[in-house]
Amino acid sequence: MQSLEPAGVGARNVQECLLLQIGRDPDADGSAQRIVRDCFSDLERGRLPRISAQLGMTPEELKKSLRYIRALNPRPGLAYGSGAAPYVQPDAVIVRKQDGYHVVINEANCPKLSLSEYYRNMLGSDEYISAYGYLRTNLDSAEWLLRSLGKRKKTLQKVIRSGQDPI
Numbered sequence: 001m002q003s004l005e006p007a008g009v010g011a012r013n014v015q016e017c018l019l020l021q022i023g024r025d026p027d028a029d030g031s032a033q034r035i036v037r038d039c040f041s042d043l044e045r046g047r048l049p050r051i052s053a054q055l056g057m058t059p060e061e062l063k064k065s066l067r068y069i070r071a072l073n074p075r076p077g078l079a080y081g082s083g084a085a086p087y088v089q090p091d092a093v094i095v096r097k098q099d100g101y102h103v104v105i106n107e108a109n110c111p112k113l114s115l116s117e118y119y120r121n122m123l124g125s126d127e128y129i130s131a132y133g134y135l136r137t138n139l140d141s142a143e144w145l146l147r148s149l150g151k152r153k154k155t156l157q158k159v160i161r162s163g164q165d166p167i
Helices: 014-024 032-038 039-047 048-057 059-070 075-080 117-124 126-162
Strands: 094-095 100-105
Touching: 014 032, 032 039, 032 048, 032 059, 032 117, 039 048, 048 059, 094 126, 117 126
Parallel strands: none
Antiparallel strands: 094 100
């Protein structure tokens, strides 16, 4: 998994992620790997003089290496994510009230559809006789869809209520 792109994906922690990226970079800073591997806790806490002393680096050499390390991506998989996961909205909820439990359909999930009277009136008009077949077919389909959505809502209520114990 860790050999996949982007470099660093599949790492167990930030340190390993950075080391994977440094290891794949042919132009990596010469001291970056040593800093991340051997002085990571000091790096996290900003203890630069301690790192410099431990690795025998001048402050200028350390700053150059730190610029390289800061350019790495500690979360390479985020580039492929869409951000926050979408929440699933339930079709219905069961609400407890004083007189028992009630099924409440989430109306936000039920589309508000209706047929335009304009198109119904076109069916009765001689002006649109050539389009009668087209209008009739599509209005029949639209009416079927509306009936099906109404049946779905009723079926959903029945299914949820069928699991309720009488109170």
